[in-house]
Amino acid sequence: MIRTIAVNKNFELVKDVTILELVNGDFQWFWIDFNLPSDEEIEFLRDPLQFHPLAIEDCMHHLQRPKLDYYEKYTFFVTQSLNQQTITREEIDFFLGENYIITFHRQSSCEIDEVWKRFSQSTTIDKWDPSHVLYFILDKMVDNYFPLVYQIEDMLNEIDENSKGRTMEALLEDLFVTRHHLLSLRHTITPMRDLIYRILNSERMTYINGKKEYFSDIHDHLLKLTEMIEANRELTTDIRDSYISLNSHQTNHVMKVLTVITTIFMPLTFIAGLYGMNFHHMPELTWKYGYFATLILMVLVAIGMSLWFKKKGWFK
Secondary structure, eight states, X not given: OEEXXXXXXXXOEEESOOHHHHHHSOOSEEEEEEESOOHHHHGGGTTTSOOOHHHHHHHHSXXXXXXXXXXXXXXXXXXXXXXXXXXXXXXXXXXXXXXXXXXXXXXXXXHHHHHHHHHXXXXXXXXXXXXXXXXXXXXXXXXXXXHHHHHHHHHHHHHHHOTXXXXXXXXXXXHHHHXXXXXXXXXXXXXXXXXXXHHHTOSSOGGGTTOHHHHHHHHHHHHHHHHHHHHHHHHHHHHHHHHHHHHHXXXXXXXXXXXXXXXXXXXXXXXXXXXXXXXXXXXXXXXXXXXXXXXXXXXXXXXXXXXXXXXXXXXX
């Protein structure tokens, strides 16, 4: 689906204008949104919009790394938003010229829909321009990163506290899922931070002059997000190491208990085996109190070894 909106010379909004009329018309500026476009609609990028084949090819390839490319009369951007439900990356492309902005995305974008609605209902049309639209969309994309990071922080706190008494295996499984989400966020936010940095330091994007402080604010938010992600990744590492250390400690404790029990029974087994050989010339076998004496000896050996292990601190 393609939707269009334009601002005429009288700073009035004109909606649903054909692409050919926008290209050949006399408008202050216009915005074309390629929302889930069909193959036939994608051809408009070639004619009449006449964008470079390489830029169109980047639109066709799914999930390009966020980047910025300069062309003769426009700048091409590849950006990434994040799905709030699945925490998956979704690509949004921009063609930004002096008197137009083209957005291209193969999935619904709540950020673009919100800015489109805001622009359509604005009463100060004269204060809007293509770079303004770009800023609002990018700002909304970055703002939507924060709830996902906060959600992951809540998950980490729950894993760390383990208030529900879950097993260590279940906690480690959730921890590795959380680390995967953090990695996906980092693969989106870090390139987006670099992209905004290039915008701020670009000498060719003259049409954002006077608005760099707005893009600088976005860059500050991305820096904060980067620091939060790195801090959370370090926290996941600490939690993982703590759980692994605890598991090793518990395993060592169990092994120590089993070792103590085995060690105590070793002499008892020796005594039982010795007098279980049934040789004829074993005096203790014919002794009236031999059985009871052997039992007492085995009990004394067990008690003595237990006291000795306790003195050594093995039962602590």
